[in-house]
Amino acid sequence: MAHLLQQLLTDTARALPNAVAVECEEESLTYAELDRLSNSLARALLTCGVARGDRVGILARKSASSVVAVYAALKAGACHVPLDPGSPGERLAMIVGDSGIVVLLADEANAGRARELAEAASPDCRVISMDPRECSESSAALPAEGSDTELAYMLYTSGSTGVPKGVMISHRAALTFVEWAAACVRLTPEDRVCSPAPLHFDLSVFDIFSACRAGACTVLLPPLTSMFPVRLAEWIQTQRVTVWYSVPSVLTMLASHGNLQARDLGGLRAVIFAGEVFPAKHLSLLMRQLPGARFLNWYGPTETNVCTWYEVAHSATPLTAPVPIGRPCDGVDVFAVTADGSRVSAAGQEGELHVGGPGLMSGYWGLPERTREVMVPNPLAEGGAPVYRTGDIVTLDEGGNYVFLGRRDGMVKTRGYRVELGEVETVLYEHPAVREAVVLPVPDEMLGNRLRAVVCAGEELSREEVLEHCRRRLPAYMVPDTIEFAEYLPRTSTGKVDRVLLSDAKPASR
Numbered sequence: 001m002a003h004l005l006q007q008l009l010t011d012t013a014r015a016l017p018n019a020v021a022v023e024c025e026e027e028s029l030t031y032a033e034l035d036r037l038s039n040s041l042a043r044a045l046l047t048c049g050v051a052r053g054d055r056v057g058i059l060a061r062k063s064a065s066s067v068v069a070v071y072a073a074l075k076a077g078a079c080h081v082p083l084d085p086g087s088p089g090e091r092l093a094m095i096v097g098d099s100g101i102v103v104l105l106a107d108e109a110n111a112g113r114a115r116e117l118a119e120a121a122s123p124d125c126r127v128i129s130m131d132p133r134e135c136s137e138s139s140a141a142l143p144a145e146g147s148d149t150e151l152a153y154m155l156y157t158s159g160s161t162g163v164p165k166g167v168m169i170s171h172r173a174a175l176t177f178v179e180w181a182a183a184c185v186r187l188t189p190e191d192r193v194c195s196p197a198p199l200h201f202d203l204s205v206f207d208i209f210s211a212c213r214a215g216a217c218t219v220l221l222p223p224l225t226s227m228f229p230v231r232l233a234e235w236i237q238t239q240r241v242t243v244w245y246s247v248p249s250v251l252t253m254l255a256s257h258g259n260l261q262a263r264d265l266g267g268l269r270a271v272i273f274a275g276e277v278f279p280a281k282h283l284s285l286l287m288r289q290l291p292g293a294r295f296l297n298w299y300g301p302t303e304t305n306v307c308t309w310y311e312v313a314h315s316a317t318p319l320t321a322p323v324p325i326g327r328p329c330d331g332v333d334v335f336a337v338t339a340d341g342s343r344v345s346a347a348g349q350e351g352e353l354h355v356g357g358p359g360l361m362s363g364y365w366g367l368p369e370r371t372r373e374v375m376v377p378n379p380l381a382e383g384g385a386p387v388y389r390t391g392d393i394v395t396l397d398e399g400g401n402y403v404f405l406g407r408r409d410g411m412v413k414t415r416g417y418r419v420e421l422g423e424v425e426t427v428l429y430e431h432p433a434v435r436e437a438v439v440l441p442v443p444d445e446m447l448g449n450r451l452r453a454v455v456c457a458g459e460e461l462s463r464e465e466v467l468e469h470c471r472r473r474l475p476a477y478m479v480p481d482t483i484e485f486a487e488y489l490p491r492t493s494t495g496k497v498d499r500v501l502l503s504d505a506k507p508a509s510r
Contacts, residue, residue: 003148004171006074008178008212009035010141016215019189023239024064024220031215034068036139041072041105041130043137048103048126052077052146055099055154058130059083059092059114060107062199062220065130067208069105070199075142078103079151081166082199085110087475089117091164095156096121099166099365105130148172154365155202157302158411158420158478166365167302176359177305178209180329184296184309185243185270187214194236195245196221201417202302203274206245216243226250229258237263243270247416248278249446255286266292274298274306275416276448277404280319287314299325299404301418303361303374303388307332308402324401325394332357333387336394336402337379350395352408354379356387412441413448415477424451424480427473431466433457436489439480440503453480454502456488 002008012019013035021031029037050056056073058080060066073080081099083092096104096117103126106114111129118125129135148171156164187193193211197203211218219239225232226246232254236244244251251273254260271286271293278297287295291314300307310326312319328334336344336351344351356378363371375386391408411420421439428437436456441449455466463483470479490498 002175002213004074004144004146005152005174005178005209006038006071007144008209009038009071010144012212012215016189019215020217021212022064022067022218022220023192025222027064029064029068031212034071035141037068037132037135038071038075039139039141040132040135040137041068041128042075042142043140044128044135045072045076045078045103047137048128050076050078050103053150054078054103055081055101057081057083057096057099057101057104057114058106058199059085059104059110059117060130060199061085061109061223062197062204063107064220065107065132066199067218068132069130070208073105074152075144077146077150079154079168081154081156082204084198084200084475085113088471088473089113090473091475092117093120095164095166096125098163099154099156101125103128107131146171148175149362151362155200155302157418158423164423165367165370168362168365169305170362173305173359173361174205174209176331176357177205177329178213180331181206181306182210182213184329185210185272187211187216187243189215191216191242192219192240193217193243193245194219194221194239194241196226196250197246197416202305203245203247203416205305206272226253229253229256233258233260233263233265236268237265240267242267243272244268245272245274247275247448248273248283249276249415249448251286252279252282252446255282255289260289265290268293270294270296272296272298274300276413277322279445280321280323282445283312283323284318287312297323297325299402300355301388301390301392304332304355304390305359307334307355307359310401322404324397324399324403326401329359332359334402335380336396341379343380344394344396347396347398350393350405353390353392353394353402354387355390356385360386360388412451414441414451415447417477419451419478421451424453424470424474424478427470428453428455428466430473431461431469433459433461434466436497438489438497438499438502440499442481450481451478452482452484454484454486454489456486461485 013031017032021034056078104114114127152171154166195207295312297310298306333356338351393405394402424439440452444450
C-alpha cells in the first residue's frame with residue numbers, strides 16, 4: 001500500500017501503462033504518459049531549487065496539464081497549493097505570500113498573472129510553465145522519499161478574521177480518504193470518473209487520486225459546461241461517465257432542467273454529492289430519473305475531508321427531509337458532544353460533531369492559536385491524539401445515523417463552498433463609506449444559502465459600488481447576492497448586533 005500520494009501514480013503506471021488516466025476535451029494521457037510527464041516537471045522543479053517541504057503553487061484551470069503539475073509537485077517532495085484563477089489579485093497575493101510559495105506553476109492563460117504574483121511575493125519566487133512541451137528535463141523515475149506525515153497539499157479556506165487560512169493536509173490524511181473512497185465507490189479500471197470541482201476545492205482529491213488508485217479514467221469537464229444542464233446531460237452521456245461527484249446545486253440544475261428523460265445515462269452507476277444540503281424534492285426527482293445509480297451523501301469539512309457517509313436508498317416514496325450525513329468512514333472516529341459534555345448516544349439528542357483519526361489536517365498554516373482552538377483534547381477520553389471540533393450541530397436518527405442541524409458559529413455553505421460570514425463583513429468594512437455591515441445567510445434550495453448584506457453608510461453609496469468593492473477583494477461565491485442599506489443596525493440588550501431580528505426582517509428590494 002502506498003504511503004505517499006505520488007506512489008499511487010507510479011504503481012498504476014506500472015500495472016496499467018496504456019490505460020487512459022486523464023481525458024480533457026481533445027487531450028488525453030495514459031498512466032505511463034502521466035507518470036513520465038510528471039517526472040520531467042518534477043525534475044524541473046528540483047532544478048529550480050525546490051526542496052522537500054517547500055510550497056509549490058498551481059495557478060491554472062483544471063486540465064490534463066494541471067493534473068501533471070499536481071503529481072510533479074508531489075514527486076519533487078513539495079506541498080502543492082492550488083490557487084483559484086478566478087480569485088481577486090489581492091487574495092491570491094495574500095495566499096502566495098502567506099504560504100511562502102517558492103515556485104508557481106501556471107498554464108498559458110495565467111502565466112502573466114503568475115509572474116505578477118511572484119514578483120510581488122518574493123524576488124526568489126519562480127514561475128514555470130505547466131506545458132509539458134516546454135519541459136526538457138529527463139523523465140526518469142524519482143525515488144519516493146519522505147514520511148507520510150509530511151504535507152501533500154494546502155487548501156485555503158474562508159477565515160473569520162477576513163484573512164483566508166491554509167488547511168495543511170499530510171500524505172497520511174489524504175490517503176486515509178483516498179483509499180476509503182475508492183473502496184466505498186468500488187472503483188475499477190473500467191470506471192470513468194468526473195468531478196467538476198476545481199483544484200482548490202477538496203472534492204478534487206477524489207477524482208485525481210482515488211481514480212488513480214483504481215486505475216480508472218478521470219474525465220475533466222470542459223469549462224462552463226456545468227452551467228448549462230442540457231449540455232451537461234449530453235456530455236455525461238457522450239463521455240460515458242460512470243461516477244459523478246459534485247455539490248448538490250449542480251445536480252439540482254441537472255434534475256430540473258437537464259431533460260434527462262431524453263438521455264441514456266444508464267452507465268452512470270454512482271452519484272456522490274457533498275458540500276451542502278441536497279434539497280429533498282430535487283434529490284427525489286434526480287433519483288427517479290436515474291433509477292440504476294447509487295446515491296451517496298458524503299460529509300466533512302476541508303479539515304477532515306470526508307468523515308461520514310450515507311447511501312440513499314431508492315424508494316417509491318419521495319423524500320420529505322434532507323438525508324442524514326450518516327455514519328463514520330472506515331478508520332475515522334466520529335462522535336457528538338452535548339452542551340453538558342456528554343456523548344450523544346440516543347436519537348433526538350443534539351451535540352457538536354467531533355472527528356478524530358489519521359484523516360485530520362495537520363493544522364492551519366502559521367496559525368498555531370487558531371489550530372489549538374479547533375484541534376482539542378478529546379473531551380470524552382483523557383490523553384491520546386487531538387480531535388477536530390467541526391462546529392456542526394447534529395443529532396442521531398432512529399437508525400443511528402448523524403443528521404446535520406446547523407452551524408455553531410457564523411460559517412455557512414453557498415454553492416458548495418464554505419464561507420465565514422465574518423470575512424465578507426470585514427471586506428465590507430474596508431470600504432471607507434461603510435459604517436456598519438452584517439452578512440446573513442438566506443436559505444436557498446438551489447445554492448444552499450444566498451448571502452444578504454445589510455450596510456450602514458456614512459455617505460451616499462450605491463449597490464453597484466458596494467458590489468464592485470467586494471468583487472475586487474473576494475471570489476465570486478463570497479460576493480453578497482443582495483445589498484440592503486439601513487440607517488442603523490438593531491442591537492440586543494448586550495449591545496451586539498441583533499442578527500435574529502435582522503434575519504426575520506423581510507429583505508429590502510434595493
